[in-house]
Amino acid sequence: MAKVLMKGNEAMALAAIKAGLDAFYGYPITPQNELPEYLSKQMPLHGRAFVQAESEVAAINMVYGAAGAGARVMTSSSSPGIALKQEGLTYIAGAELPAVIINVMRGGPGLGGIQPSQADYKQITRGGGNGDYYLYSLAPESLQEAVDLIKESFDIADYFRNPVMIAVDGLIGQMMEPVDFEREVPKWDLKPKTWAADGNRKNRKKNIINSLYLDPNDLENHNLKLKAKYDEMRDKHQRYEMINMENAEIVIVAFGSTSRISRTAIELLKEEGINCGIIRPITIYPFPQNAFNEIPESVKNILVVEMNLGQMVDDVKLHVQGRLPVHFYGRVGGIVPEAEEISDQVKKIVGGTYE
Amino acid sequence: MSNVKTVYKKSEGLSDFHLSYCPGCTHGVIHKLVAESLVELDLLDRTIGISSVGCSALNYDFFSCDMQQAAHGRAPAVATGIKRVKKDAIIFTYQGDGDLASIGIAEAIHAAARGENITIVFVNNAIYGMTGGQMAPTTLPGQITTTSQNGRDPETQGLPLKISELMATIPGATYVERVSVHDPKHVFKAKKALKKAFEIQRDKKGFSLIEFISTCPVNWGMTPKGAVDWAVDNLIPYYPLGVYKDKTEGIE
Ligand SMILES: Cc1ncc(C[n+]2csc(CCOP(=O)(O)OP(=O)(O)O)c2C)c(N)n1
Ligand code: SF4
Numbered sequence: 385m386a387k388v389l390m391k392g393n394e395a396m397a398l399a400a401i402k403a404g405l406d407a408f409y410g411y412p413i414t415p416q417n418e419l420p421e422y423l424s425k426q427m428p429l430h431g432r433a434f435v436q437a438e439s440e441v442a443a444i445n446m447v448y449g450a451a452g453a454g455a456r457v458m459t460s461s462s463s464p465g466i467a468l469k470q471e472g473l474t475y476i477a478g479a480e481l482p483a484v485i486i487n488v489m490r491g492g493p494g495l496g497g498i499q500p501s502q503a504d505y506k507q508i509t510r511g512g513g514n515g516d517y518y519l520y521s522l523a524p525e526s527l528q529e530a531v532d533l534i535k536e537s538f539d540i541a542d543y544f545r546n547p548v549m550i551a552v553d554g555l556i557g558q559m560m561e562p563v564d565f566e567r568e569v570p571k572w573d574l575k576p577k578t579w580a581a582d583g584n585r586k587n588r589k590k591n592i593i594n595s596l597y598l599d600p601n602d603l604e605n606h607n608l609k610l611k612a613k614y615d616e617m618r619d620k621h622q623r624y625e626m627i628n629m630e631n632a633e634i635v636i637v638a639f640g641s642t643s644r645i646s647r648t649a650i651e652l653l654k655e656e657g658i659n660c661g662i663i664r665p666i667t668i669y670p671f672p673q674n675a676f677n678e679i680p681e682s683v684k685n686i687l688v689v690e691m692n693l694g695q696m697v698d699d700v701k702l703h704v705q706g707r708l709p710v711h712f713y714g715r716v717g718g719i720v721p722e723a724e725e726i727s728d729q730v731k732k733i734v735g736g737t738y739e
Numbered sequence: 740m741s742n743v744k745t746v747y748k749k750s751e752g753l754s755d756f757h758l759s760y761c762p763g764c765t766h767g768v769i770h771k772l773v774a775e776s777l778v779e780l781d782l783l784d785r786t787i788g789i790s791s792v793g794c795s796a797l798n799y800d801f802f803s804c805d806m807q808q809a810a811h812g813r814a815p816a817v818a819t820g821i822k823r824v825k826k827d828a829i830i831f832t833y834q835g836d837g838d839l840a841s842i843g844i845a846e847a848i849h850a851a852a853r854g855e856n857i858t859i860v861f862v863n864n865a866i867y868g869m870t871g872g873q874m875a876p877t878t879l880p881g882q883i884t885t886t887s888q889n890g891r892d893p894e895t896q897g898l899p900l901k902i903s904e905l906m907a908t909i910p911g912a913t914y915v916e917r918v919s920v921h922d923p924k925h926v927f928k929a930k931k932a933l934k935k936a937f938e939i940q941r942d943k944k945g946f947s948l949i950e951f952i953s954t955c956p957v958n959w960g961m962t963p964k965g966a967v968d969w970a971v972d973n974l975i976p977y978y979p980l981g982v983y984k985d986k987t988e989g990i991e
Contacts, residue, residue, distance in 0.1 A: 438848075585785070
């Protein structure tokens with residue numbers, strides 16, 4: 385099929401419909417409003433469920449309900465709304481249910497601003513709510529990648545029986561880009577949802593969806609079972625892209641919009657004879673630690689670029705383990721770093737004048 | 740033994756789990772009524788119950804239908820999420836007064852406002868049972884609880900919320916009734932109300948809430964009999980029994 389020119393938020397909504405979305409529950413917040421707005425029209429036309437909930441808390445608990453009944457269900461929000469959704473997310477992870485959450489990030493703390501940001505990195509990658517759990521979290525850098533990953537994310541959620549978060553920033557939500565909705569995405573090997581409490585008990589035993597384990601031994605076993613999933617994510621399902629690594633003397637680590645801008649930055653640097661690579665995490669949970677074992681000998685420095693004041697940089701340091709100096713450059717408040725700013729940072733480091 | 744007849748047996752809507760409730764607590768009676776109503780209406784196989792947070796949190800084990808456990812106060816949102824994708828399932832929430840009238844008041848009101856075709860079983864025992872007897876939004880003026888040790892003071896702690904009266908004002912609600920289970924006559928009436936609520940849901944006529952006046956002998960510091968008497972003498976006068984709304988009968 386030909387490419388269609390669409391606004392980011394609407395394209396992400398359509399991708400979810402293509403993936404077989406049964407239900408969407410959300411609450412308005414900028415900069416993701418076009419997503420639920422689009423679905424409010426499209427879902428009823430497809431005979432599927434759409435509810436504008438009374439709050440993000442209610443929306444995510446509706447997601448929990450529908451997921452427990454075996455439906456393909458999604459919500460979307462932006463940073464302060466995601467904070468409110470943490471209650472439901474920990475229940476969804478605890479009860480081992482699949483769901484997809486789109487987070488079109490904006491700046492904080494508090495009400496913050498409505499411009500693009502990556503300041504939810506820790507909120508996303510540390511679980512976010514109470515207890516030991518994680519969200520499989522994907523951070524696309526373009527609209528096409530967002531659409532492809534959203535289409536696949538429902539399979540990933542079903543496979544792991546775990547929530548999947550799509551982390552984009554306002555830039556991707558608001559941009560217009562041509563997108564091909566029919567591109568093939570990997571199909572996961574999925575089992576029927578025989579565990580669902582779907583009110584169809586006729587020929588089976590009752591099903592229970594639950595995250596309560598009052599016996600400490602039971603809860604420990606449950607926690608270990610969840611950990612096995614996170615281990616599998618880490619061991620088999622890290623995703624990342626290594627860009628321009630051959631003979632690179634420095635490597636930028638950046639995800640989402642910042643990695644895209646970094647692509648322009650390394651072209652500027654090439655013109656000045658500086659060979660700069662990029663490690664682009666596609667999964668931010670599991671963190672693509674394997675990428676750091678593949679860094680060539682030629683690399684002498686690492687620069688982490690984020691639209692926050694230094695969040696992913698901690699994970700980079702954890703996995704570089706002191707083998708190389710790790711530098712950081714970030715812009716906040718909704719200010720998107722320019723390619724020139726990034727290339728200037730690289731030049732400072734390469735020139736040895738980085739403070 | 741051939742002329743032994745079964746005149747009473749446990750409803751098949753209940754599992755073989757031992758109920759976790761204290762002796763004399765009326766949660767058990769309410770469970771029995773919910774189970775019997777679903778069985779008698781032949782709805783059990785397509786029912787999904789939502790457990791909430793409170794003494795009844797574990798009732799996903801007690802009912803023999805499909806069950807989903809919800810976060811504190813969120814049961815009506817969970818019920819909404821399910822009902823919108825399983826329109827033919829029968830969905831009930833089972834919620835205490837801390838769960839529904841305090842932390843979950845928004846979810847309850849908005850489920851009613853949307854006219855969700857679900858049934859809320861609301862258990863008002865005027866206290867937080869599970870956490871050890873703290874004040875609830877339904878605690879009576881002067882009532883002593885662990886967080887109103889001098890008696891609930893309306894000056895600083897306000898007056899109790901009347902949930903049935905409140906829910907009846909919501910245009911989207913179809914059927915709201917307050918019942919009690921303090922004697923056999925009222926148990927019968929309560930069951931009639933529950934069955935009606937499930938019939939309304941089965942017939943896709945909308946939102947129903949049945950409020951049960953219930954006891955908490957342990958945290959009220961009373962004997963089971965004393966607790967029932969206290970409910971009759973104190974709770975029912977403040978929370979009058981009856982139908983507060985029934986669109987199917989033109990009562991608004
Ligand atoms: C978010 C959250 N806050 C607080 C609690 C602690 N908590 C458990 S039960 C309960 C009160 C339940 O009281 P009620 O709804 O009246 O039910 P009852 O136990 O009286 O049947 C509270 C506050 C919790 N589990 N989760
Ligand atoms: S604490 Fe109160 S409400 Fe809870 S089971 Fe015991 S008597 Fe019933």
